[in-house]
């Protein structure tokens with residue numbers, strides 16, 4: 491079991507204090523969430539919120555606990571302690587309600603290799619309960635929105651990484667979920683694909699709450715309203731991007747907060 495360092499337990503609060511989300515409805519609320527794998531504490535006492543219509547950047551170095559946290563929020567991994575709600579529903583006791591309201595893109599998109607893109611997305615629309623008469627039109631809509639219409643007749647197995655990510659995003663938004671959770675959606679993409687995905691995420695943020703896990707700082711600066719930085723299983727920074735990077739660049743804040751002696755900043 492990893493020992494807790496004192497700076498993890500005494501965060502410095504700066505910024506907007508209790509007005510964290512203004513009047514915005516809280517769509518993701520994480521309270522003291524922890525997860526251990528055997529003796530290894532991967533996530534320890536994580537708390538943060540995401541408001542309606544916010545794009546929240548969930549930042550941290552490799553191994554910080556981003557995927558573990560996200561999988562708990564997406565109801566695929568039971569927490570060892572703490573609780574979380576998504577769209578007001580508990581991720582453990584109301585997992586079915588949560589799943590109806592989220593779009594989740596895991597690190598590796600869950601595609602069926604032997605299906606064509608259009609077949610796969612039609613199948614997803616069916617299992618996500620899109621009204622039968624709307625399925626064909628909805629599949630066309632998300633293919634356009636995610637720039638995958640040109641590969642509609644390709645087998646998922648034959649897609650490049652960039653297209654796999656975009657088809658993964660298309661399945662995540664199929665039922666127009668209130669909350670979209672994306673685990674490093676731009677990893678492994680080329681610069682042009684990254685720009686396209688960022689634009690798409692930005693546009694999704696106009697109508698949805700988005701939790702975007704990444705370790706690419708410029709991405710956060712470009713698309714996010716709010717930042718949560720995790721390091722070694724703990725939240726070390728939380729706040730609106732404008733507050734967190736008011737006096738320093740996000741890069742500086744990140745490097746200081748993930749270094750052993752860095753400060754904890756809760757620009758809440």
Ligand SMILES: Nc1ncnc2c1ncn2[C@@H]1O[C@H](COP(=O)(O)OP(=O)(O)O)[C@@H](O)[C@H]1O
Pocket residue numbers: 527530532550551552553554555556557558559
């Ligand atoms: N199934 C698992 N069993 C044991 N350790 C795991 C497992 N999954 C992740 N870990 C460990 O938990 C820590 C956090 O991992 P992860 O949540 O994947 O971090 P991130 O997504 O930020 O890179 C890492 O040290 C990782 O090696």
Ligand SMILES: [Mg+2]
Pocket residue numbers: 556557558597673674
């Ligand atoms: Mg990860």
